[in-house]
Amino acid sequence: REVTFTSLSGPTPFVYRYLVEPHGDATRLTLEGTISGAGLSGPAALLGPLAEGLFKRGMRDNLGVLKEILER
Numbered sequence: 001r002e003v004t005f006t007s008l009s010g011p012t013p014f015v016y017r018y019l020v021e022p023h024g025d026a027t028r029l030t031l032e033g034t035i036s037g038a039g040l041s042g043p044a045a046l047l048g049p050l051a052e053g054l055f056k057r058g059m060r061d062n063l064g065v066l067k068e069i070l071e072r
Contacts, residue, residue, distance in 0.1 A: 011039035012051050016059075029066075031059055 005016045014035040021028050035055045037048025 012036065012048075013038055014055070029063065031063060033059060
């Protein structure tokens with residue numbers, strides 16, 4: 001019903017939490033995630049918000065592909 005992935009090292013710490021739950025006659029997959037640039041220093045530290053936006057877009061795209069695969 002739930003799985004969580006947490007980074008243990010690296011410049012952009014993250015937590016991804018996937019929830020699987022019944023939704024009528026279907027199944028709902030929800031992703032909750034956070035990513036930060038806490039490990040970035042200097043000018044690269046300004047990339048934290050950009051990294052979060054790229055993460056959100058990438059995960060949305062990935063989940064869309066997973067949905068297509070599962071619905072075939």
